[in-house]
Amino acid sequence: MEKIVKIATQWPKLVFAVLLLISAGAVLQLDKLTVDTSASVLMLADDPDKAFYQTLQETFGSDNTAIVYVEDKALFSRKKLQLLQSVTTQLAAIEGVEKVTSLFTLENVQTADTRLQAPLLIESIPETDAALESLRRTALNSPFARNILSSDGTATALYIHFRHALVGTAIDAHLVEAIEQAIAPLIREVVTFAPDDNTFERAFQIGAPYQRHLLATTLSSDLTLLVVLTLAVVLLCLGVYLKSPGSLLVLVVTAALSGLWSLACMALLKLPVTLLTALLPVLLIALGSLPGIRLLDHYRSSLREGQTPQAALWSMVDKLSPAFFLTFACSWLAVLSLRLNDILVLQQFATAASLALLFSFIITLILLPLYLSTFGHRLTPQPVSGHTAEPDPDRVTGSGLFGRAADALIQAMPTNKMTVPLLAIVLAVVLGAGMVAIKSNNDPADFLSRSALLQSRNHLVTERLHGMQTFTIVFSSEQDGAFKDPALLNEIQKVQDFIQQLKLFDTSLAVTDLLSHLQREAGGGDMPYYGFSGTAGPAPNYLPALWDSTAIKPFVSADYKQAIVRVWHHYTTSQDLQQALTGLQAYTDSLDKRLEVRFSGADILLAAAADSLLNGQVKSLAALMLAMFVLISLLFLKFKAGLIALLPNLAALAILFGVMGYLAIPFTVLTAPITVISLAIGLGYTLRLMLRQNEEIRTSAQDKQDIKRTLRTEITPILTSATLLILGFGVLLVADIKPIAQSGGLAVLILLTMLLANVYITPLLLSSMRFVTLWGMVTVNVSREIIDNCDLFKNMHTWQIKQIILLSQVQHIKAGTVFIQQGEVGHEMYVILAGTARVETVSTDGSRQLIITLHEGQVIGEVALVSQAERTADVVAET
Structure with missing residues (x-):
């Protein structure tokens, strides 16, 4: 620490130039910073299930989806369906969209004689009311419309599927804006208006890109507000405490430079700005200022005691170096310990925050002594903590707001x-x-x-359709063509039945929904046939023929070795979801042993x-x-x-x-x-x-x-x-x-x-x-004379001698001072560590007689201490 301070005070211009040069370089790196509000940073850094999840998306499609919710009492009128078709087309044209799932893209899989037919649910919009009503009933009966159409047929969702890799702050902003532009003309501005054939009663977007974009914009506004408020709080507190604009400026500049350098390092190390970045302003402005406050406090106290500015500076460096380093070490080790967490965002924050605190430590060591060596003489040497010459140990007797508050405490x-x-x-x-x-x-x-708009949208979609959250149950088997086997397909149906019985999740969708629909069709549409059974009806035989249908591709792999169930739920806390999954996990463990069942998403x-x-x-x-x-x-x-x-x-x-x-x-x-x-x-x-x-x-x-x-x-x-x-x-x-x-x-x-x-x-x-x-x-230095000549320290190691010295009270006594007085009752004994002392007796007439001169290592006053007798002579410091 002392070497750094010497460099800063001896070559101030050079040091200042180096700081400016580094800061200028840091500014050039800021445009490389990225913001990451995706869920991936909140996951385990080395979770092997992440690779499985990515493979799953490549096989069955990405779950990076947006939802456009549309609601209207006349949803199945010709005009409204035309509007919905137009929106579907516009959304599909957005760059990066893989597909749009809506009423206009669903297939109406059905049997005709012994053949399968899979026309679109809406090949053309009917013109008569009767045909429209028939379409509505057909849609409500379709298993694959269950997750996009409300039970009363007045609300629907359009799922916009994006490429999995299509994630990023700028990309999310673009996608959200593009979707907003597509649906904006269709939104009725005031719900009390009379029915309008050219708009829907409600239309809004929600889903992963919207949530990420909202989180990013909220984080940005929060960071701006927090920096301003934190700075205002620090300025107010330090202004009251220090009463020195120059000192205040140094601490603020230190925090600013530390923040700038740490952001530049984040850019160089490709560490994104995340939720945890919101803590950095507090760490740097509030926590980072504490060492500087302590150094300034000691410096001003030294001035108050009459020291010169230069002497006060080196007294500050000498006495506070250990405390300064230890305070930094506490904070630095605390932040660095977060690296032990397995979650990626905590590891990233540990790296960024540890760098920020390190920069704050170094810049404080440079800037503060540089400032004090140049302008320290201008500081008011008033007692910051407020002491009197003879302080009452039970009171602080402090001046100022903090002094009075400390006294009250x-x-x-x-x-x-x-x-x-x-x-x-x-x-x-x-x-x-x-x-x-x-x-x-x-x-x-x-x-x-806390976002009322987002929560109201989530609540409405959950209430009318299903929960906004999803996960996937993955069934795998090494058996060739496993999911052509009706028995294994029946295992999937059993899981879906169990989910329905649990009533802990909103809805689920799998290939068995399509097959049960086919069995129902084969049975003439009677409800008793609804619900797939591997032994009822010809549905499994239709499975290969259905492969060309887009309805089946999201649920069964091309080699029939994997099948999935998509589950929608409403849980917004991880632990609630884990609790809900406990029973489901236990049930899947009891399935056919040919199946490996995993949860993913x-x-x-x-x-x-x-x-x-x-x-x-x-x-x-x-x-x-x-x-x-x-x-x-x-x-x-x-x-x-x-x-x-x-x-x-x-x-x-x-x-x-x-x-x-x-x-x-x-x-x-x-x-x-x-x-x-x-x-x-x-x-x-x-x-x-x-x-x-x-x-x-x-x-x-x-x-x-x-x-x-x-x-x-x-x-x-x-x-x-x-x-x-x-x-x-x-x-x-x-x-x-x-x-x-x-x-x-x-x-x-x-x-x-x-x-x-x-x-x-x-x-x-x-x-x-x-x-x-x-x-x-x-x-502590112990001279050879003390080790060799002091009877008290005989047969002791140097380490033991140092301990005794440090556990004792070390006094610096001016020459001519009587520190043992003849006639007093002794409570102390002394060992001379440096210098000499005279032992003198004092006669009744006041005359003095020299008895002996004591040197380093000699012990004085041990007899009076042990016997509690009066001192027999004066001992006077000589050198």
Whole structure:
């Protein structure tokens, strides 16, 4: 750290030029950024079922579909059918469309004598009312119209199938606009208008491209709003706290450059902008500003103590280097631990956010010292935390808004020290019990639940036709021509019957629907024949002849070794879908052993990712806690130190997860980074208190007041940073994307809980601890004279000697100062680490007589300490 600061302060123009050059290069990369709102980034990165899903789409067609919903009481009038035919033609002409499925593309498969006929359901639009009514009845009886026509014949859906690879933000925007233009002239502007033959009562689009496009535009507007609000919050908080426009500008520029560089790296690494990118502004502007705030706080405190700007700068670098690095390490390790998740979007975010925090760390090290070395003399040396010459250890006596708030926080501490820990234990147990009810959700269909328009459209389609979500049941067999076998076809029918009995899904469609229709036709159209049976009627024999029909191609492979059932459902959370699938999975396991049955589809892959979400979060949190436990234990050379750092923050996590369970807030891809980052922030607060406590112990002679002084010194900076983070994450609550808003509320809760835990619980845990830091052991110098001459240290290793020195109070005594006075009762003994001292007796007339001169390594005052006797002489610092 010191070398970086030296470079920045010695060659400011060169450093500034390098920053500008890198930033200019970063700007040139921004046009390569892409936005990905597809479901694929929410899936497992290395899920083997993804390859199976892609193969399935190549065989049976893509499920990348849009839906145009049309509703009109006179849907089967000649005029309305002409409009519908025109729309079908226009939609089919859109570039990238493979096919359009509508009433005008369905085949009306039927038997004639012993032959099969498969004319279009509507070869030409009838002219008479009777013929139109006959067409309506025929459509309602068609098994393949079941998913596109309402039961009363007044609403229909047009399915627009796109090529599977036709996905992307710009492509989605183009497709949505093209569909909107095709249907716009057909929409009745005001529903109260009199019936109009040239428009439908309702007509709108919905489906995958529309949802992705809406998510992308909502994400873009959310990001813009969040950046503005976060910046406003940070400017307000830092303006109140720092009262220095220059310092404020440096922190904002640091966040801006960090964001720019990280976006450029995302472009170079081909990492897309996703939902999680919404957290980057908060990370960089709010979290990234905290180290700079701490450095500025110490710098101004040094000015207040009378140091020159140059001395204050190097004091800041020297004293805060370990804390600065450790604070960064906490946040960086937290973000990096998200790489342990198997979900692609979390891995991408871990890479992007870790780079952003690294850039923020480096730029802060460069820009802030550069600014302070040039303009530091202009800063007001007023006490930011607000101390008096003789501070009351029970009060902050702070100036300014944050000082007064910190003082109130201290004064609210209960007199009984056990009150808060006991309350925390009760809350952690009672609220933590709710975590067993936590559900995970990874379905983008639920992300836009705040969009009233989308939800109303989804609800209407679900109510009139079927749910908007789909999955596929895939039947496979190694047997040649397996699905010419009536017995295996009958197994498919049994699954469909079971689905109908479960009533957990909306509808299903398979080749057996066509075959049951044929058997029904062969039986003269009587209802008892409806429902395919492998032993009833000649339907299986018609199967090869039906291959030229488009009605069968989406359900049976060309070699008859694979067949599928498409299932429509209304579940918008992954866990609800998983629960609904449990019984179906058990039933398919009992089918003919010649069949391999698998569930596939985007919803299935998302549900599998949701299952791994909680497991991945456990791994991330466990890895972070283990890393921080080891780091802190090594840092303070005690396992107990690692436990003390974790305990209050783990209690806060338990409360958070319990609240999520009780309030039925699902665990999403946005919850994962919030929890690990918040844990890192809480650990950062604890580390600051531990480091300050270590410093106070080494410089204070009043052990009982150490933790009070520690809290009084650190409470205002901690409260300021916590307020900044709470307000910074709190702005996420205004987002229109539901998981982003939920993550903001959860962040506010856990940060507030961790603040209170570190103010009221951590000090109690630290009050009985004395720590030695690893870097203290490394940096403290013990001369050979002390090792060889000090009786106290005889037969000790250098490491042990250093521990004793660091656990003791180290005092720098000016020459001429009497630090042991004749006649006083001794409570301390001293070892001279550097310099010399005189032992003098004082006579009643005030004259002094030199007894001995003490040198490095000699011990003084041990007799009086052990016997509690009065000191027999003065000891005066000489050099």
